[in-house]
Amino acid sequence: MTSVRESAQRVALSEAERVRRDQSITACCLAAAAMSDESLSAGRRGKLLMDCLGVLSAARRADEPLSMTDFRQRLSGPLRLLLPGDLAAGHLSDLVLLDESGQLLDETIDVAVEHLVPRAALDEHWSWARVSAEQEERRTYGILRRLPAKEYARVRGLLIKHPSGELTRLRRVWDGLLSQLDLYESVSTRTWCQVRGHWFACPRCRWPMRVSGSGAVRAVRCEAHAREGVIYTCNAERNPERAPKVEPAGSAATPVRATPATADHLALSRTTWRYVTLPGLLEWNLRDHARSLGARVVMWPHKDRYDVKITLNKRSWKVDAKAWASVTKLGDALKDTEPPEPGLIIVIPDHQANGRELLQKMIGRSGYRVLTASGLKAELDAAKAGQR
Structure with missing residues (x-):
């Protein structure tokens, strides 16, 4: 739980300072997770630490350089020895990331999660680029979720248009x-x-x-x-x-x-474009096709639970459109989750048709169904024609 003092300091920081501090804390948590995993090869650990040190060095002032040797050593001490000296870290200043045996402390995991870092990022040692994109996506959807339902739909439309x-x-x-x-x-x-x-x-x-x-x-x-x-x-x-x-x-x-x-x-931002605008264009394309058949279409009926509800000839389709660059990574993200709605259909772009079967195998047992955009349109066309 964030303390009152910490909350006050967060408000006092400018947006640029907040970003510097949060990126620094994230980099330190990721580096500590890499240091604590004895199964990691020296080469991969070194690359992860180099990425994190690069982020931290960019956030620190020119007069406070940090070598790789110092970085490794300070990961075992309080966080204030790593963070930029001009940024107040509040109660986190005294946080120790690793215990005496070099293992990741539970509080470190809590701090990472509070900074929108998925637990899987610590366990699987995600790259900085992947973690940063995930944080931005979670921040964006966090902003959208706080909007009233009517305003949510308007904002989603503006981000697409x-x-x-x-x-x-x-x-x-x-x-x-x-x-x-x-x-x-x-x-x-x-x-x-x-x-x-x-x-x-x-x-x-x-x-x-x-x-x-x-x-x-x-x-x-x-x-x-x-x-x-x-x-x-x-x-x-x-x-x-x-x-x-x-x-x-x-x-x-x-x-x-x-x-x-x-x-x-x-x-x-690239993340908002990738994960809101691009799937939104796919959603609008499906909406327009369904409406051309006389279907009733509701966009984002429960905010972000899913994207489109289509009703035609007493049948309904609940659709979540995805525009991930990698079908495999999408499968990894969904395979251990349950659909927010029974029978939810994951729709992917037509150019990823070769990956549809793989994605179905990865997430089908959880209750999802996977179709390409053309596949869903074909089902709608068949329903309009009275076919099963």
């Missing part, structure tokens, strides 16, 4: 909620999507497309939709006095225009 945009317009469409939710980041800091200070929104999902290459001609593609043909090229040296232009290089490369990468242009 407006994954990027100019600040003034976003403030208008969000109607006071933009700063409260804190889910957007400035595009100006995302050098990976820029050509000469400009960026390009994917015509499918409206999120910044990635720019790759170092020569005059760059590749510009959406990470999620390149497989469907959202691919362009851009000559970075042509007409340097004007905004750069892209040329279609894929079958779905419809015209897009360059947008200045200024501080007034924002885009959702």
Whole structure:
């Protein structure tokens, strides 16, 4: 339980300071978990510790460097010896992560969980990138769950429809909620999507497309939709006095225009885009298909218990759409859970059709059913036609 003193210090910290502190605490917990596991190979332990030390070093001031030797030694002492000296850690200052025998203390596990680190991340030694993404996803859904049901549905829709945009317009469409939710980041800091200070929104999902290459001609593609043909090229040296232009290089490369990468242009965090916007587009596609058949469709009927309820010809489908990059990782996340609703259908994108059978085997015993988007549409079409 967080103390009153700790809560007061949390409020006093700026957002940037809070992020630095929370990332530092998370890195220390992950490092301690790696140190405590004698079954880990020296190579893997070293890589995990290096990742955690990198996060911690980035958070610490230039005048307080930390070597790997000091890092390993201080993992056995109080947390204040590891955290940035300019950030108050409250009652956590005296927290010791490992006991005298080098084993992870229960309080360390509690602190990690309070910082949105899954217990599995400590047991399985997840990479920093994976833990960070999981924390961001949990934080996002934590924000959404606190909203009233009606507002929840509106916000989910806005995150699907407006994954990027100019600040003034976003403030208008969000109607006071933009700063409260804190889910957007400035595009100006995302050098990976820029050509000469400009960026390009994917015509499918409206999120910044990635720019790759170092020569005059760059590749510009959406990470999620390149497989469907959202691919362009851009000559970075042509007409340097004007905004750069892209040329279609894929079958779905419809015209897009360059947008200045200024501080007034924002885009959702990668995690929110990956786990809210992309499955949301899939949900909307299923909704539109079902409605075209005359079905009754309810979006997010119980907030985040599942995504879509479709009723057609006295049959109903309860759907949870997923847009994970890895079907296997999705299976790992669901295999030890029970469906929040009996007979829940997990729907994956059509391009992951080859993984549908594997995912069904991984989670079928728990009571889930797995379909591709086209598979669900075929069932709806059959129900409309009166077939079983």
